Amino acid sequence: MxxxxxxxxxxxxxxxxxxxxxxxxxxxxxxxxxxxxxxxEPRATVIEHVYVLPMTPDGAIISDATVVIQNGRIASLNGPAPAKAVRINGKGKWLIPGLADMHVHLPSDGMSRAPKYPTEAPNMLFDTQDAMTPYIANGVTQVLNLDAVPASIGQRNEIARGQVLGPHMALAAVINGGEGRGRIVNTPADGRQAVRSVKAEGYDFVKVYSDLNVETFQAIVDEANKLGMKAVGHIPESFEGKLESAFLPGFSLVAHAEEFSKQSPNFTDEDAVRFAKLARKNGTWVTPTLVVMRWIASETRSLDEMKANTDLQYVHPILQSKWLTANRYHRNSTPKLTAYFDRMVEFHRRLVRALKAEGVPMVAGSDALTSGVVGGFSLHEELELLVGAGLTNAEALASATRLPAEWLGVDRDRGTVEVGKRADLVLLDANPLVDVANTRKIAGVVLDGRWLSGAKLAGMLADLAKRNTADRDKYDWLSLTRQ
Ligand SMILES: [Zn+2]
Structure with a gap:
C-alpha cells in the first residue's frame, strides 16, 4: 500500500x-x-475464441466469444479486444461463472469462540491467504460462511481490499439455544435481541442452530424477516413431530438434507415428498450438502480413505491432526451408526429427487471444514454427488452459480456471464455440460477482474502444501488441547 x-x-x-x-x-x-x-490504469484482459456458458436461465452457449474484462467487469462478449490487453487463448476451452460454496466453515482467529467449536479448540491464529487459496484454486469465488465470528469480518475485508486473493464472503452468525458458549438464547425476547445484534454487528444473515426451542426459533426467524435478513440453518430438534411449524416466512434456506432426514424415522419416499412440499410452500431453498454425510459415513468405517486423500495437504496442520486423532465420528462409531449413516446417504439422494420434482431450488454447499471435507475441492465433489442424485449437469452448475447469487441477493453483479457483471469466472479445459467433473479441469480463474493462470494457482497450492507438511509436527491436536 x-x-x-x-x-x-x-x-x-x-x-x-x-x-x-x-x-x-x-x-x-x-x-x-x-x-x-x-x-x-488496470489493463484489460481478453479471453479469445472461447465457448461461454452464461448460466442465465435460458442462455445458450456462445461459441468463439471474445470476452473483454475491464475495470473488474465484463465489458463485452464479442470484442473488440482493446489495444493494450492481456490476451488469453481460450480455444477449445469453456468459460463459466465463478463457483459458489453455500455452506463453508473457515479457519479464523478466534474460531474457538464459535458455537460449533465449544471448548476444545486452541485459540490459534490462521493466515487468511492460506485459508482462501484452496477456494480460489478450485474456482470458488463466492462462499457463504455459516459460522461467522468477528474475525470473519476481518477476513472478508482483507479480501475486499485486495490484500488477500479469496472468494467474496457472505457472513451468517450462529444463534443457538440450550447451554454452552456463543450467542445462546432461550426466550423469544432474547432471540429477537440476538437478531438485532447480529445485524448491528455487520453480519449478512442469521444462522439458526439445533438447540433452539420452538418459540425462540420462531421469534428469531420472524425478527430476521422484519429486518430484511434471511435466516438459514438447521431445524432444531425441538421441532420433532411438528416440522411444519418451522417453515415460516424468512426461513429461507435449510443448510443440510440431514435436517429433514432427522425427521424421518424410516427414510420413506412419502417423507421425502412431504419435506419437499413443505419447503416449496414456504419458498425455502435447500443446501443438500451431500458430501459431508458421505465423508462422515466413510469416517465411521475407517479413517483410511481420509488419510489417502491428497487434498488433505491443503488443510492447516492443526485441523489435519484433529481430523485424524480426535475424530468424533470415528471415535463414536458402531456398526449400527455406520449402517444408519449409509441409509441416510441413500435417503438424501431420494430427497434431492423429491426437491427437484417439487421445484425447490437447491444450492451447492459442502460444509467444508467438517472432518474430511476440504474447502474448494469439496465443492466439485458435491457437484458430482448432486448429479449422481438426479440433477442434470446444467442443474448442478446452476446450483453453484446463478442460484447462489440469487439467494445471496448479489445477482445484479454475479452468478452469470453477462455484459456488465463483475468478472468472477472460471476457464475450463473441457465442457462441464458433458461431465460436471470437468469443473475440476481449471485452466485459470478470473477473480474480480484479475486473471490468475492455472500455473499461478498450482504454484500457490504447492507452496501451501509444502508449508503445511513442514509444520505438521508442530501441531499435535491432542497435546495442544490437553490442559
Ligand atoms: Zn456446517
Whole structure:
C-alpha cells in the first residue's frame, strides 16, 4: 500500500514532498509515475475464441466469444479486444461463472469462540491467504460462511481490499439455544435481541442452530424477516413431530438434507415428498450438502480413505491432526451408526429427487471444514454427488452459480456471464455440460477482474502444501488441547 500524504499533518506533508523531490532526482523522472497516469490504469484482459456458458436461465452457449474484462467487469462478449490487453487463448476451452460454496466453515482467529467449536479448540491464529487459496484454486469465488465470528469480518475485508486473493464472503452468525458458549438464547425476547445484534454487528444473515426451542426459533426467524435478513440453518430438534411449524416466512434456506432426514424415522419416499412440499410452500431453498454425510459415513468405517486423500495437504496442520486423532465420528462409531449413516446417504439422494420434482431450488454447499471435507475441492465433489442424485449437469452448475447469487441477493453483479457483471469466472479445459467433473479441469480463474493462470494457482497450492507438511509436527491436536 502507498501512503496517502493528504491524510498527514501539514508539516509532515511538506517534509514528505521534499523527500519525494529528492527521490525523484535520484531515481530519475521516468520512474516516478503519478497515480492517475495511463500506465497505472488496470489493463484489460481478453479471453479469445472461447465457448461461454452464461448460466442465465435460458442462455445458450456462445461459441468463439471474445470476452473483454475491464475495470473488474465484463465489458463485452464479442470484442473488440482493446489495444493494450492481456490476451488469453481460450480455444477449445469453456468459460463459466465463478463457483459458489453455500455452506463453508473457515479457519479464523478466534474460531474457538464459535458455537460449533465449544471448548476444545486452541485459540490459534490462521493466515487468511492460506485459508482462501484452496477456494480460489478450485474456482470458488463466492462462499457463504455459516459460522461467522468477528474475525470473519476481518477476513472478508482483507479480501475486499485486495490484500488477500479469496472468494467474496457472505457472513451468517450462529444463534443457538440450550447451554454452552456463543450467542445462546432461550426466550423469544432474547432471540429477537440476538437478531438485532447480529445485524448491528455487520453480519449478512442469521444462522439458526439445533438447540433452539420452538418459540425462540420462531421469534428469531420472524425478527430476521422484519429486518430484511434471511435466516438459514438447521431445524432444531425441538421441532420433532411438528416440522411444519418451522417453515415460516424468512426461513429461507435449510443448510443440510440431514435436517429433514432427522425427521424421518424410516427414510420413506412419502417423507421425502412431504419435506419437499413443505419447503416449496414456504419458498425455502435447500443446501443438500451431500458430501459431508458421505465423508462422515466413510469416517465411521475407517479413517483410511481420509488419510489417502491428497487434498488433505491443503488443510492447516492443526485441523489435519484433529481430523485424524480426535475424530468424533470415528471415535463414536458402531456398526449400527455406520449402517444408519449409509441409509441416510441413500435417503438424501431420494430427497434431492423429491426437491427437484417439487421445484425447490437447491444450492451447492459442502460444509467444508467438517472432518474430511476440504474447502474448494469439496465443492466439485458435491457437484458430482448432486448429479449422481438426479440433477442434470446444467442443474448442478446452476446450483453453484446463478442460484447462489440469487439467494445471496448479489445477482445484479454475479452468478452469470453477462455484459456488465463483475468478472468472477472460471476457464475450463473441457465442457462441464458433458461431465460436471470437468469443473475440476481449471485452466485459470478470473477473480474480480484479475486473471490468475492455472500455473499461478498450482504454484500457490504447492507452496501451501509444502508449508503445511513442514509444520505438521508442530501441531499435535491432542497435546495442544490437553490442559
Ligand atoms: Zn456446517
Amino acid at each position: 502507498v501512503d496517502r500524504p493528504a491524510k498527514q499533518p501539514a508539516l509532515f506533508q511538506t517534509r514528505l514532498m521534499a523527500l519525494s523531490a529528492a527521490l525523484l532526482l535520484l531515481a530519475g523522472a521516468a520512474q516516478a509515475k503519478p497515480a492517475n497516469s495511463a500506465a497505472a
